[in-house]
Amino acid sequence: MAGRVAHAPAARVGTVREAERDARFRAFVVAYRERAWRLAWRLVGGDAAAAEDVAQEAFVKAYRALDRFREEASLATWFYRILVRQAQSYWRWQAVRAAWRRQDQQPAAPQGPGDPLLRRRIATALGRLSPSQRTAFVLVHLEGFSVREAAQVMAKPEGTVKSHLHRALRLLRQELADLADDTGGQAP
Amino acid sequence: MNAPQDDRLQPAEQAFVGRLARHFAPPPLSAARRAAFDAAVWARLQRRRRRRRLLPAGAAAAAALLWLLFSGHPGERLPPAETRSDAMPLLQAVLEDALAEEESAVLPAEYRVLAQVFLDRPWTEAQP
Numbered sequence: 001m002a003g004r005v006a007h008a009p010a011a012r013v014g015t016v017r018e019a020e021r022d023a024r025f026r027a028f029v030v031a032y033r034e035r036a037w038r039l040a041w042r043l044v045g046g047d048a049a050a051a052e053d054v055a056q057e058a059f060v061k062a063y064r065a066l067d068r069f070r071e072e073a074s075l076a077t078w079f080y081r082i083l084v085r086q087a088q089s090y091w092r093w094q095a096v097r098a099a100w101r102r103q104d105q106q107p108a109a110p111q112g113p114g115d116p117l118l119r120r121r122i123a124t125a126l127g128r129l130s131p132s133q134r135t136a137f138v139l140v141h142l143e144g145f146s147v148r149e150a151a152q153v154m155a156k157p158e159g160t161v162k163s164h165l166h167r168a169l170r171l172l173r174q175e176l177a178d179l180a181d182d183t184g185g186q187a188p
Numbered sequence: 189m190n191a192p193q194d195d196r197l198q199p200a201e202q203a204f205v206g207r208l209a210r211h212f213a214p215p216p217l218s219a220a221r222r223a224a225f226d227a228a229v230w231a232r233l234q235r236r237r238r239r240r241r242l243l244p245a246g247a248a249a250a251a252a253l254l255w256l257l258f259s260g261h262p263g264e265r266l267p268p269a270e271t272r273s274d275a276m277p278l279l280q281a282v283l284e285d286a287l288a289e290e291e292s293a294v295l296p297a298e299y300r301v302l303a304q305v306f307l308d309r310p311w312t313e314a315q316p
Contacts, residue, residue, distance in 0.1 A: 029229055034217060037225070041214035048214065052225065060232045114211050122212040141205045142212065169197075173204060179211075180204045 025063050032059075032076065035143075036083060042138045043087035045123040050090055058083035080153045084139075088131050118179075125175040129168050132156070136164035137172070 036058060041051035062079045069075035126134050132154070139150040140161070147165070151158045173180040197205065217225065 026226075029226060033222065033225060037217055038214055042212060046212070046214070051214065052228070056225065056229050056232055059229045060236060063233055114213075118211050122208055126212075142209045169201060169205070172208070173201075176204075176208075179207050180200070 021063075021066055024066055025059075028062065028066070028072075028075070028079075029059055032079065036079075039080070039138070039143050040083060040087060042126075042142050043084065043135065044090050045127050046119060054083060054086040054090055058086050077149070077152050080139075081155065084135055084153055088135070091131060121176065125172055128175065129171060130164075132160075133164045133168035133171070136161050137168040140165055141169070 033055075036055040037051060040055040040058075041048065044050040044054060058079060061082045062075065065075065065078060069078060126137070129137065135154060136150055139145040139153060140147060145153065147158050147161055151161045154161060
């Protein structure tokens with residue numbers, strides 16, 4: 001009995017700590033939710049359900065690291081790294097599924113504003129890049145990360161990220177040549 | 189951080205990248221979807237917590253099962269040392285898994301008791 005009484009304050013401290021952690025986590029989700037969703041959507045090729053799954057799982061993993069990262073910037077970099085890995089894991093599973101899928105079955109078209117056919121073409125072209133090229137291109141050119149930030153998220157040297165960006169851009173301009181001209185694929 | 193920051197791009201490349209960014213963007217999350225998203229994150233977190241709470245019970249049950257299998261009925265002699273040693277790697281794995289999952293440097297009391305019984309490790313008080 002004495003032991004239980006002696007442990008009660010420690011249990012209260014634990015509860016308070018967990019409540020503080022939950023509050024910090026809630027604020028983190030609110031602050032990063034929108035961007036995480038958009039980044040995940042672009043990384044997984046416009047599949048809304050997969051994007052939610054990837055982003056939510058990344059947040060859950062970030063929760064466990066809250067105590068390790070006191071600075072929000074470090075936590076954010078780490079969080080995006082987890083999110084990118086989740087997305088790459090999704091792509092690996094997609095490759096397995098694609099191998100089993102019948103030829104005439106097409107994946108669902110990415111949903112969003114604008115031209116759905118163009119969106120699908122962009123998703124297909126991004127899907128043909130290597131995972132590292134796709135990740136670098138989405139982070140830097142579509143999501144506005146600096147090369148240095150992308151290198152931190154991808155845990156690769158900046159030179160490697162620049163090389164991925166260069167190749168990705170060249171391949172995408174070949175694949176989407178009509179978008180690469182000055183008219184942007186629109187008839188004059 | 190939303191505008192492309194690689195200033196080495198040529199104007200034509202910048203225009204191309206801008207078109208991709210414009211045409212390949214998700215719909216913004218509505219208030220309802222934001223709420224659903226948050227709820228889903230918390231539901232995942234709660235599931236994870238429940239699993240982590242159940243894990244020690246699972247480890248204890250596995251250890252108890254091993255105890256029954258390898259200790260014999262009360263009054264009987266223990267199996268030979270080599271038979272008991274067959275169970276050790278399995279039990280060790282169970283304990284190590286539980287320890288890794290708990291992310292704790294100190295074994296809880298019940299694990300320490302089990303470790304003492306099965307691994308013949310001396311009882312030590314928890315470090316402060």
